Amino acid sequence: MKYGEKQGDVRSAANDLRRRTLSQFSRPLDRLIYLASTRDYNTGVYYHDGLAAAYSQDVACQALADCHREAFREILGTSLCDLVGQLENYMESARLGTETFVEAWKKLEPYRVTVPVESDPLAAEFVFANFRTALAILETRQAARPVLGPGA
Amino acid sequence: MIQLLFFLTVGGVLFVFLLLLARRGKAEGGAEALVNARQALLTLQTELLPAGLVGRIFAKDDLEFVDSEGSQEVRDLFLRERQKVALLWVERVKDEIRLLRYLHLGSARFYARLDLKTEVVLAADFGLLLISCKALELVFVMRGPFAAPRMVGTVANAAARVCDISQQSLAFLTTSDLNALGGTSGPGQVSA
Numbered sequence: 001m002k003y004g005e006k007q008g009d010v011r012s013a014a015n016d017l018r019r020r021t022l023s024q025f026s027r028p029l030d031r032l033i034y035l036a037s038t039r040d041y042n043t044g045v046y047y048h049d050g051l052a053a054a055y056s057q058d059v060a061c062q063a064l065a066d067c068h069r070e071a072f073r074e075i076l077g078t079s080l081c082d083l084v085g086q087l088e089n090y091m092e093s094a095r096l097g098t099e100t101f102v103e104a105w106k107k108l109e110p111y112r113v114t115v116p117v118e119s120d121p122l123a124a125e126f127v128f129a130n131f132r133t134a135l136a137i138l139e140t141r142q143a144a145r146p147v148l149g150p151g152a
Numbered sequence: 153m154i155q156l157l158f159f160l161t162v163g164g165v166l167f168v169f170l171l172l173l174a175r176r177g178k179a180e181g182g183a184e185a186l187v188n189a190r191q192a193l194l195t196l197q198t199e200l201l202p203a204g205l206v207g208r209i210f211a212k213d214d215l216e217f218v219d220s221e222g223s224q225e226v227r228d229l230f231l232r233e234r235q236k237v238a239l240l241w242v243e244r245v246k247d248e249i250r251l252l253r254y255l256h257l258g259s260a261r262f263y264a265r266l267d268l269k270t271e272v273v274l275a276a277d278f279g280l281l282l283i284s285c286k287a288l289e290l291v292f293v294m295r296g297p298f299a300a301p302r303m304v305g306t307v308a309n310a311a312a313r314v315c316d317i318s319q320q321s322l323a324f325l326t327t328s329d330l331n332a333l334g335g336t337s338g339p340g341q342v343s344a
Contacts, residue, residue, distance in 0.1 A: 080214040120199035129233035140223045
């Protein structure tokens with residue numbers, strides 16, 4: 001396949017992915033987590049059966065990588081206030097309590113695996129720093145909430 | 153005795169001359185310097201200087217938001233984290249600018265025909281940039297990441313100017329040339 005043809009296929013596959021799959025996630029954070037989860041941690045290769053069947057594994061991989069970078073750039077440009085809001089909504093959609101969620105995220109730092117491979121270390125460090133601050137804010141808000149008794 | 157001193161002096165002068173020639177030759181043919189400079193240019197233009205990223209790192213609205221949360225502990229954490237990022241940013245800009253300066257001190261003069269005025273402006277910009285970066289580092293360490301927004305703007309603008317001139321100097325290098333030299337064509341490649 002010629003380079004130009006392949007790039008055309010990658011663009012078309014990425015558009016397909018945005019329209020059919022990524023449009024279901026309204027928040028950049030959800031898109032970032034979803035796209036990072038399609039990547040094999042051992043090889044760095046992205047997999048999506050539907051996309052690979054419609055195009056090819058190679059094209060699907062590049063389309064997923066492009067969309068992953070795009071989602072990462074969105075998070076990079078997100079304000080801290082917005083990031084806290086997105087984390088809160090993500091937590092609610094996953095039906096997790098703040099305490100459990102914040103504790104797990106602080107210990108495991110799962111946001112570290114959401115970074116695309118070729119990202120600049122500065123961008124990655126900036127995003128990690130924002131996640132750490134956002135988690136601290138959620139924790140403080142949780143601590144400030146009045147504890148309700150069983151009858152409340 | 154006088155003859156010995158004379159020959160030692162001549163030998164010393166020749167040795168220094170040979171050393172200078174060796175350094176000059178290395179700079180002229182420094183394919184590595186060209187590849188490094190090209191990579192530094194790309195890093196600066198796509199990763200370190202985009203207004204969106206610089207604006208976000210030094211965004212006061214983030215600090216205002218943290219202040220509105222009313223927790224000193226969170227504020228301290230935020231300032232520590234942002235200070236680390238700000239220092240990393242200025243350090244990276246300084247490192248990449250040094251790579252570009254190395255190119256202009258050596259190889260660029262032989263490939264890119266810059267006029268004297270451009271070379272003088274460039275030399276002034278390099279000097280200003282490296283001094284400003286050092287000063288910014290001090291300000292970030294002593295007064296925090298939000299203490300000198302104008303200086304951040306000055307550094308970013310001067311770095312962008314240097315990038316523009318360096319881009320002209322490196323314009324003769326095509327992607328295939330870079331690949332032949334063992335460099336990369338940019339950070340946008342899919343390595344997965």
